Structure formats: structure tokens, C-alpha cells
Amino acid sequence: MSQITIKDVARQAGVSPSTVSRVLNQGPTVAAELRERVLAAVRQLGYRPNSQARFLRTRATTVLGVIISDITNPFFTSMVRGAEDAASKAGYSVVLANTDEDLEKEQRYIEVAAAENMAGVLLSPASATRTSIALLTERGIPVVTIDRRLQTARVDRVGVNNVKAAQDAVLRLVDQGCRRIGFIAGPTEVTTAVDRLAGYRHGLKAAGLPYRPELVVRGDYRIEGGRSAAHELLGLQPRPDALFVSNNLMTLGAVTALREAGLRYPDDIALAVFDDMSWALGLSEEMTLISQPTYEIGRQATELLLRRVAGENFPPRHVVLSATLH
Amino acid sequence: MSQITIKDVARQAGVSPSTVSRVLNQGPTVAAELRERVLAAVRQLGYRPNSQARFLRTRATTVLGVIISDITNPFFTSMVRGAEDAASKAGYSVVLANTDEDLEKEQRYIEVAAAENMAGVLLSPASATRTSIALLTERGIPVVTIDRRLQTARVDRVGVNNVKAAQDAVLRLVDQGCRRIGFIAGPTEVTTAVDRLAGYRHGLKAAGLPYRPELVVRGDYRIEGGRSAAHELLGLQPRPDALFVSNNLMTLGAVTALREAGLRYPDDIALAVFDDMSWALGLSEEMTLISQPTYEIGRQATELLLRRVAGENFPPRHVVLSATLH
DNA sequence: GTGAAAGCGCTAACAC
DNA sequence: GTGTTAGCGCTTTCAC
Numbered sequence: 001m002s003q004i005t006i007k008d009v010a011r012q013a014g015v016s017p018s019t020v021s022r023v024l025n026q027g028p029t030v031a032a033e034l035r036e037r038v039l040a041a042v043r044q045l046g047y048r049p050n051s052q053a054r055f056l057r058t059r060a061t062t063v064l065g066v067i068i069s070d071i072t073n074p075f076f077t078s079m080v081r082g083a084e085d086a087a088s089k090a091g092y093s094v095v096l097a098n099t100d101e102d103l104e105k106e107q108r109y110i111e112v113a114a115a116e117n118m119a120g121v122l123l124s125p126a127s128a129t130r131t132s133i134a135l136l137t138e139r140g141i142p143v144v145t146i147d148r149r150l151q152t153a154r155v156d157r158v159g160v161n162n163v164k165a166a167q168d169a170v171l172r173l174v175d176q177g178c179r180r181i182g183f184i185a186g187p188t189e190v191t192t193a194v195d196r197l198a199g200y201r202h203g204l205k206a207a208g209l210p211y212r213p214e215l216v217v218r219g220d221y222r223i224e225g226g227r228s229a230a231h232e233l234l235g236l237q238p239r240p241d242a243l244f245v246s247n248n249l250m251t252l253g254a255v256t257a258l259r260e261a262g263l264r265y266p267d268d269i270a271l272a273v274f275d276d277m278s279w280a281l282g283l284s285e286e287m288t289l290i291s292q293p294t295y296e297i298g299r300q301a302t303e304l305l306l307r308r309v310a311g312e313n314f315p316p317r318h319v320v321l322s323a324t325l326h
Numbered sequence: 327m328s329q330i331t332i333k334d335v336a337r338q339a340g341v342s343p344s345t346v347s348r349v350l351n352q353g354p355t356v357a358a359e360l361r362e363r364v365l366a367a368v369r370q371l372g373y374r375p376n377s378q379a380r381f382l383r384t385r386a387t388t389v390l391g392v393i394i395s396d397i398t399n400p401f402f403t404s405m406v407r408g409a410e411d412a413a414s415k416a417g418y419s420v421v422l423a424n425t426d427e428d429l430e431k432e433q434r435y436i437e438v439a440a441a442e443n444m445a446g447v448l449l450s451p452a453s454a455t456r457t458s459i460a461l462l463t464e465r466g467i468p469v470v471t472i473d474r475r476l477q478t479a480r481v482d483r484v485g486v487n488n489v490k491a492a493q494d495a496v497l498r499l500v501d502q503g504c505r506r507i508g509f510i511a512g513p514t515e516v517t518t519a520v521d522r523l524a525g526y527r528h529g530l531k532a533a534g535l536p537y538r539p540e541l542v543v544r545g546d547y548r549i550e551g552g553r554s555a556a557h558e559l560l561g562l563q564p565r566p567d568a569l570f571v572s573n574n575l576m577t578l579g580a581v582t583a584l585r586e587a588g589l590r591y592p593d594d595i596a597l598a599v600f601d602d603m604s605w606a607l608g609l610s611e612e613m614t615l616i617s618q619p620t621y622e623i624g625r626q627a628t629e630l631l632l633r634r635v636a637g638e639n640f641p642p643r644h645v646v647l648s649a650t651l652h
Numbered sequence: 653g654t655g656a657a658a659g660c661g662c663t664a665a666c667a668c
Numbered sequence: 669g670t671g672t673t674a675g676c677g678c679t680t681t682c683a684c
Contacts, residue, residue: 053661379677
């Protein structure tokens with residue numbers, strides 16, 4: 001209950017607290033013998049430095065925050081793995097927070113990260129224009145956005161080229177003979193959604209197809225949104241000959257809608273989707289799949305973040321990895 | 327970059343730091359006028375108390391740790407929502423850590439929770455016998471296990487009666503005419519896996535059916551494990567007439583295996599599974615489903631934890647919620 | 653009711 | 669190389 005302090009260790013080892021500190025923080029060399037005594041005392045007493053007290057002096061923590069919009073989404077999960085691996089290699093740990101695409105929750109967790117003086121934050125902003133990271137930047141806490149961009153601050157970002165990926169998928173569908181491609185878009189405030197919609201339009205243009213607003217329905221990046229958007233598109237006359245769904249969870253909903261409408265893919269209608277979903281019933285073979293290097297996004301974002309944490313200074317960098325079409 | 331301290335606020339408001347502290351922590355009454363001046367200064371400077379420095383004095387943090395074994399699993403995700411809601415209602419925040427069922431990672435995050443002096447920890451232990459929470463209990467940090475039990479320490483736990491739920495599911499399958507029920511079990515070290523296997527055996531016994539070891543295959547609570555276990559069971563002669571899968575991710579794998587084997591459920595083989603999976607393609611109607619009140623588990627576990635955090639002292643409590651059979 | 657002073661556990665200057 | 673001292677930002681006695 002009562003904590004073992006550096007003083008206790010010092011007393012036990014017969015040295016001063018500073019010597020203990022030096023041993024534990026590879027400071028100036030300490031005589032081998034004292035060193036041994038200190039380490040023995042540490043082991044014996046089960047001493048663990050109080051990280052708060054340490055921070056008060058050093059202003060350095062070794063915890064990174066990862067604030068993501070939907071912890072349920074495997075897309076983010078795999079990214080978190082990449083982040084964890086990169087972080088732990090550098091001696092940092094990672095804590096997660098889930099915002100549910102909710103700006104208020106997001107702000108709360110940004111506050112937590114600031115209050116806890118986390119070393120740095122990885123963020124997938126719920127909104128490009130309304131998410132504010134001022135609380136972090138004011139305190140000099142670096143932020144790297146993952147997947148999505150942020151317009152309220154100039155920060156590093158690691159993600160993929162969503163415009164091109166979406167465009168390629170459309171062209172692939174056209175190659176397969178599709179002419180009326182329904183698009184299930186994501187939330188207006190999220191840059192990936194904006195980019196993917198732009199890519200869809202570019203794709204149509206490149207294929208010489210007209211853009212028809214009624215073929216675009218807005219979803220929310222969640223299962224239910226995908227389902228109802230798909231129903232809306234399937235009710236059109238004539239029916240679309242393809243559905244392009246702009247994220248994985250909405251795909252689950254769209255597939256459910258197809259089943260409910262008694263339609264099968266790829267026979268009755270073609271499907272193109274963003275993000276890998278092999279975890280869900282291995283549907284991938286029968287659809288055009290844009291998969292993102294999620295683990296790699298997490299890893300590279302963390303490495304970038306750690307460079308900022310280390311104090312490196314360079315203009316905001318946008319790392320664009322490539323998505324692949326299957 | 328440089329932090330605004332309580333001193334700055336005090337200077338700005340023309341009072342002493344202690345007065346600022348009193349205003350901010352509803353201490354002894356402060357004259358209304360000073361109070362106003364302080365609050366104005368706080369707002370004006372954008373002052374945020376340094377939680378580390380505060381902790382050093384008060385030994386009180388307002389962050390709860392949630393250490394779970396698989397962040398990918400919606401089962402846990404929904405629990406986290408329950409925890410977040412209960413926590414934020416009490417002014418606490420929640421940070422998550424993902425252990426991947428890996429004892430080493432788990433220990434690392436237990437260390438983080440201890441080092442950060444989190445107020446309390448919700449844990450779904452990767453192993454009942456090898457997970458150690460000593461680092462936390464030594465420091466007086468309360469722990470409540472969620473879903474799973476822990477044998478290395480006597481702590482509160484909130485979960486469901488897995489034995490009974492599994493038994494009921496078996497009886498339901500028997501009612502439907504099944505006689506050779508294959509069971510895909512979970513990892514030996516996890517209590518829910520042990521309990522569910524016990525329930526399976528009880529169910530067989532209650533139905534007057536023999537227990538056949540070859541009908542039980544061990545999985546790992548993940549998709550791939552479910553898939554290979556299912557393949558193993560489907561290769562038996564004669565083939566089982568039902569598959570009972572002991573968690574949701576393995577169900578995804580098992581369903582994939584069925585498809586690969588060209589089998590359909592419920593026509594060719596019956597299916598009973600633990601945990602809700604409506605998020606994955608709405609399969610639920612065609613199988614026996616044991617669903618757990620995950621949100622409620624998270625909520626109640628957190629409320630229990632917060633009582634411990636508040637210093638309440640009572641014998642370790644096991645809250646057993648009921649799982650329902652659909 | 654308010655301010656001055658001490659101290660939480662740690663590390664970084666500074667002496668020796 | 670090692671110990672002593674001061675101080676990080678905060679809260680909490682203790683005087684007034």
C-alpha cells in the first residue's frame with residue numbers, strides 16, 4: 001500500500017538517492033560495487049520508480065495514446081498492433097481510447113492525453129474540421145493522424161491514397177461490365193470518406209460514365225448505416241449492377257441487405273469494398289477488395305511520432321502508403 | 327510548451343496558490359469575489375492542473391485501466407462501452423490495453439497500470455493460474471476481473487454462469503434431435519473455456535448421452551483456431567450432427583470451415599455458439615445462440631471497481647449475470 | 653477566509 | 669564517482 005521510494009532503496013544499499021537514480025537511469029558511471037548493491041536492494045524491496053514523480057522532474061513519459069474512432073473495427077485493431085510493436089521496441093507503451101466517432105468523447109480523451117502528459121498521440125480524428133488538438137499542441141505533445149487527415153492543425157499523417165484506390169476499384173468494376181455503380185459513402189466530416197467519394201467520381205469520369213447523384217447514398221461507416229444505404233440503392237429502378245461500399249463495417253450491413261433482398265453476388269450484383277474482411281466469413285474472393293496496409297500504417301505512424309517525441313523537427317509529413325486491389 | 331501552473335493563475339488573480347487550489351477542489355469556502363477572480367484567471371490562461379503533481383500529493387488518479395485479451399473481439403468491445411459509461415458518470419476515464427492473450431504483454435500492461443498509478447483495473451486474465459496481479463495489489467490498486475476468473479488472487483469478478491449456459495445449449499441441441507455434438511473448446515488456461523467444457527459434459531450427461539473425447543477439439547478463441555478445429559470435427563466418421571462453438575471468433579472460423587466443406591447449417595449440421603455475432607452477417611437466426619449481457623458486465627464491473635477505489639471493504643464478490651439462449 | 657511553508661518522489665546541478 | 673541540495677506543481681497543514 002505505502003510505496004517503496006528511492007530513499008528506501010538508498011538506505012538499504014547504503015548509498016544516496018542520487019546514486020540509486022544514476023544506476024537506474026544509466027547516468028554517469030557508478031562504481032561496480034555500489035551498482036550491485038543498489039540493484040540488489042531494488043530487487044529485494046521490489047522497488048518501482050514512481051512515474052509521476054519522475055515526470056515532474058524530467059517532463060518525459062513513455063506512454064503513447066492511441067485515440068481511435070471505432071475500436072470494434074478490425075481496421076483500427078490491426079493498426080494498433082503495428083503501433084504497439086513499434087512502440088514497445090522503443091520502450092514505450094500504448095494505451096487506447098475509443099471515441100465512437102463522437103466529438104465529445106474524442107475531446108475528453110484528448111484532455112486525458114494532455115492531463116496525463118502522454119508522450120505523443122496517434123489519432124484518427126472524428127472530424128477533419130471540428131476535432132481540435134489544441135490541448136495537445138499547446139503542451140508540445142506531438143500528434144500523428146492515422147488513416148484520416150485533420151484540417152484544424154498541420155500535423156503528420158500516415159494513410160493511403162484513398163482517391164486513387166477508389167478510382168481503381170471503379171475502373172475494375174467497369175472492366176467487369178458494370179455501368180450503374182451504386183456508392184455507399186461515409187460521413188461527410190471524415191477525409192477518407194470525402195476522398196473515396198472523389199475517387200468514385202474520378203473513376204466514373206475516366207470510364208466515360210455519367211455521375212448520377214441518386215447512385216450515391218451516405219452511410220456512417222457502421223453496419224446499420226451500410227444496411228440501410230444498400231436497401232436504398234437496391235430499391236432504385238433500374239437497380240444498380242454494382243455496389244461500391246466505402247468501408248468494411250458498412251459492407252457487413254450491405255451484404256445483409258443483399259441477402260434480405262434475395263440477391264446474390266457476384267451473380268446478381270457486383271461488389272467492391274474498402275478494407276479487408278477476411279475475418280468475417282471469408283467473403284473476399286467474390287468481390288473487388290481494396291485492402292490497406294493497416295499494420296504498416298500503425299507502425300510507420302508510431303515511428304514518425306517517436307521521432308517527434310524525441311524532438312526532431314521537420315515540416316509536417318504525409319506518408320502515403322498504397323492500398324492494393326484484389 | 328511550457329506549462330501554466332497554479333502559480334501563474336494565483337498571480338493573475340492576485341491570490342495565493344492555496345486559494346486557487348481551494349477553489350478548484352471545493353475545499354473550505356472561499357469568498358465569492360476571490361472565487362470569481364480565480365475562475366476568470368483559470369479560463370483566461372487556459373489553466374489545466376498537472377495531474378502528476380496532484381497525484382504526488384493526493385495519491386488519487388481518475389483513470390481506470392481496462393486490460394483485455396482481444397480488442398478485436400466485439401464481446402470485449404461492448405463491455406468496454408459499459409465500463410466507459412459507468413466510469414465517466416463518476417468522473418473517471420478509461421484507457422484500454424490489448425494483451426492478445428499473451429502473458430508477457432499482459433504483464434507489461436499490468437506494470438503500466440501500476441507505474442501510472444491507475445485508480446483501478448478491469449482485467450480479463452489471459453490465464454487463471456499464471457496471470458499475476460501482485461504488482462497492482464501491492465500498491466493497493468483494486469482489480470475486478472471481467473468475464474474470466476483468476477485463481478492467483480482473490481478479487482471481485484463479474485461474468486456469467488458459463489457452465490449452465492453451455493449445458494442449456496447442449497440440451498437445446500438434443501431437443502432438436504442432435505446426438506453427436508462436436509465441441510470446439512477454448513484455451514485450457516481460461517476459466518470460461520474450462521467452464522463451458524464442463525457445461526457441455528453436464529449437458530450430455532443430463533441428456534443421457536455418452537461423452538466422447540474425440541468430439542472435443544481445443545481451439546484458441548480466435549478465427550483460425552475455430553476453422554481448423556471445425557475441419558477436424560467435420561472429418562470424423564460418422565460426422566457430428568451438431569457443432570457447439572465456445573466463442574464468437576471461433577464461430578466465424580467454424581462457419582468458414584462449413585462452407586469449405588460444402589455443408590450448410592442448419593440443414594446439414596446444427597450450430598450452437600457462444601456470444602452474439604449479429605454484427606457479422608446476421609447469422610443468428612439459424613443457430614442456437616448464447617448471448618451474454620456484455621455491456622452490463624462492463625458496467626457492473628466498473629461500479630464494483632469504483633466502490634473499491636473509494637475504499638469500501640468487503641469480501642471478494644462474484645457477480646454472476648445470466649446468459650440467455652436464443 | 654487566506655497566505656506561508658512544507659513535502660509528495662524523483663532527478664539534475666552543484667559541490668566535494 | 670558520490671552526496672547534498674533544490675525544485676518540478678500541487679495540496680495541505682498551520683498560523684494569522
